[in-house]
Amino acid sequence: MASIVLIDDDDDMRETMADLLAIEGHEVRTARNGVEGLQALDDRLPQLVLTDVEMPVLDGRAMVFRMFVENLGRENVPIIVTSGAPDLGEIARALGTPYYLAKPFPLETLTATIDKALTEAIPARPPGLLG
Amino acid sequence: MQLRRTLTSTTVGLGLITLTACVALVLSTTLLRRTVDDLDRAHAISRLASSLAHQSIRFEMETTPMGRSLSEAQGRVLLARAIDLTRSPDERQVLENLVPQLETHWQSADRGDARLPPTLVSALIRVDELFAAKAEAQSRRARTIDMTANVLGVAMAVLLAAGVLFFLWTLTEFVFGPIQRLARSVDRFAEGDPTARAPVTGAEEIRRIAVAQNTMADALAQTREDQLRYVATVVHDLRNPLAAVQLAVGYVTPKRPLPSEGRIREIFAMIGRQLRRLNSLVGDVLNAVQIEAGEIVLRKTTCNLGELADASVSLFRSMSPYHLFELSRIGSTTLSADATRIEQVLNNLIGNAVKYSPQGSLVSVTVDGEDDPLVVTVSDQGPGVSPALQGQIFRAFSRGPSQHEEVEGIGLGLYVSKRILEAHGGSIQVSSSDGRGATFRMTLPRGLPGADAELEPAAALHSASPEQLSSA
Numbered sequence: 001m002a003s004i005v006l007i008d009d010d011d012d013m014r015e016t017m018a019d020l021l022a023i024e025g026h027e028v029r030t031a032r033n034g035v036e037g038l039q040a041l042d043d044r045l046p047q048l049v050l051t052d053v054e055m056p057v058l059d060g061r062a063m064v065f066r067m068f069v070e071n072l073g074r075e076n077v078p079i080i081v082t083s084g085a086p087d088l089g090e091i092a093r094a095l096g097t098p099y100y101l102a103k104p105f106p107l108e109t110l111t112a113t114i115d116k117a118l119t120e121a122i123p124a125r126p127p128g129l130l131g
Numbered sequence: 132m133q134l135r136r137t138l139t140s141t142t143v144g145l146g147l148i149t150l151t152a153c154v155a156l157v158l159s160t161t162l163l164r165r166t167v168d169d170l171d172r173a174h175a176i177s178r179l180a181s182s183l184a185h186q187s188i189r190f191e192m193e194t195t196p197m198g199r200s201l202s203e204a205q206g207r208v209l210l211a212r213a214i215d216l217t218r219s220p221d222e223r224q225v226l227e228n229l230v231p232q233l234e235t236h237w238q239s240a241d242r243g244d245a246r247l248p249p250t251l252v253s254a255l256i257r258v259d260e261l262f263a264a265k266a267e268a269q270s271r272r273a274r275t276i277d278m279t280a281n282v283l284g285v286a287m288a289v290l291l292a293a294g295v296l297f298f299l300w301t302l303t304e305f306v307f308g309p310i311q312r313l314a315r316s317v318d319r320f321a322e323g324d325p326t327a328r329a330p331v332t333g334a335e336e337i338r339r340i341a342v343a344q345n346t347m348a349d350a351l352a353q354t355r356e357d358q359l360r361y362v363a364t365v366v367h368d369l370r371n372p373l374a375a376v377q378l379a380v381g382y383v384t385p386k387r388p389l390p391s392e393g394r395i396r397e398i399f400a401m402i403g404r405q406l407r408r409l410n411s412l413v414g415d416v417l418n419a420v421q422i423e424a425g426e427i428v429l430r431k432t433t434c435n436l437g438e439l440a441d442a443s444v445s446l447f448r449s450m451s452p453y454h455l456f457e458l459s460r461i462g463s464t465t466l467s468a469d470a471t472r473i474e475q476v477l478n479n480l481i482g483n484a485v486k487y488s489p490q491g492s493l494v495s496v497t498v499d500g501e502d503d504p505l506v507v508t509v510s511d512q513g514p515g516v517s518p519a520l521q522g523q524i525f526r527a528f529s530r531g532p533s534q535h536e537e538v539e540g541i542g543l544g545l546y547v548s549k550r551i552l553e554a555h556g557g558s559i560q561v562s563s564s565d566g567r568g569a570t571f572r573m574t575l576p577r578g579l580p581g582a583d584a585e586l587e588p589a590a591a592l593h594s595a596s597p598e599q600l601s602s603a
Contacts, residue, residue: 083367
């Protein structure tokens with residue numbers, strides 16, 4: 001159905017999500033941190049990025065900012081951020097993306113949010129970087 | 132300004148003014164009384180001299196010997212009273228100079244020639260004038276003293292009033308005002324405004340109270356912030372394993388066939404892992420809360436620190452086969468301690484070393500029982516702990532989500548470890564230079580009553596050569 005890059009540092013979470021999304025028919029590539037995520041984007045641009053926020057090496061925020069500022073076409077890929085942080089809504093607003101998933105979430109919410117993001121395809125526009 | 136110094140100096144100042152005023156009052160009244168006395172005396176002598184002149188004239192006019200004797204007696208009384216009233220030798224001399232002339236005058240009657248000599252009259256008139264002038268001078272002096280006393284009195288009153296006003300102003304400006312502002316800020320803080328801070332004004336003592344209040348408010352605000360961040364971290368860390376389990380529920384839906392048996396086994400293994408992780412996190416929180424509440428109870432037994440370290444190293448070696456482990460034991464490592472708690476500390480330190488260092492790197496543990504206290508060091512080859520973080524890592528709730536890094540857990544391990552070691556009378560420090568790994572050094576007092584290290588041959592065996600354990 002769609003090409004998705006999935007970034008999460010928790011092995012079980014990442015693998016379970018990737019497996020379920022593959023069962024749903026998506027083409028999923030996975031990464032463990034922001035740096036690996038950007039490499040996956042370099043290889044081939046997906047239709048959607050699904051990323052955790054708190055990650056080692058390069059966290060979700062920094063990765064989204066870099067997707068935006070490096071201006072290589074990645075800035076037009078819609079992004080769903082996921083996290084167990086209580087202020088995920090704030091984080092998503094700061095990143096300028098309308099799509100976020102507060103952990104824990106059931107599969108139906110995950111697929112519904114992915115469908116919505118794929119249909120609307122609103123890219124992230126970090127307000128801090130737009131001046 | 133210091134409240135004590137100001138109050139003391141103002142009180143001393145006002146006291147001095149009052150004292151000066153009192154002394155001046157006493158002095159001026161004394162001086163005035165003396166002057167008035169002198170004035171009265173001068174007046175009296177002047178009047179007596181005048182009476183003496185009149186008496187001398189009447190003496191001359193007396194025709195009978197009896198009348199002359201009476202008049203002479205009156206004259207002598209007048210003269211005696213006048214001489215009696217004098218104070219200075221000069222005054223006395225002036226009056227005594229009259230005596231020969233008066234005597235001559237009185238005796239002249241016996242000779243039948245009672246004529247008043249003009250020199251005596253003029254001498255009496257001069258005495259009268261002299262003492263009248265003295266009286267006038269004393270009167271002027273009395274007026275001057277009165278005037279001076281009035282001026283001084285008004286000046287003292289003004290000074291005293293100014294002093295009192297200054298005192299009241301000082302109290303308002305440096306004491307009552309600042310205390311009221313301090314009280315208002317304390318009230319606001321007590322009513323739940325965390326930003327309420329006392330203005331640091333007024334006397335030094337009150338400024339110190341304000342600074343103390345502000346420091347306490349800052350500390351409370353910091354604690355509140357730490358706790359909120361801690362709760363956010365706990366929530367975040369608990370939601371991660373929950374998320375994996377909840378997502379796994381999606382494998383079994385009415386729409387899709389069940390996964391293969393192999394896959395189901397994998398999924399349940401994953402669920403088991405995540406539940407264990409959840410349980411361990413909940414245990415961490417409970418542990419920290421108990422320790423924070425001061426409910427740490429030690430069940431001390433005689434145990435061997437070297438063996439505990441050995442067990443912990445073995446555990447992590449099996450869990451993380453890609454790390455190299457090295458354990459050295461020197462001297463007797465028996466001690467009296469809560470073995471479960473110490474094991475928890477060792478697992479935490481060695482677990483941290485494993486978590487924070489790259490695969491293939493060395494985790495080195497030494498247990499030194501040569502002295503009392505015993506020393507355990509755990510060194511890794513990870514990124515190290517920055518100097519800024521070294522002071523924070525042993526604090527509870529200090530790790531925020533931004534410091535999450537590649538590590539599981541709630542960030543309470545080191546805090547809990549420190550409290551456990553402190554409860555044993557031991558300590559823990561970290562030394563590290565950025566990029567060169569970290570070394571945690573913990574000490575534990577042996578705590579064995581009367582027992583000495585050398586008395587235990589079983590433990591001494593280990594001191595022969597450092598035991599080396601390494602993986603693969």
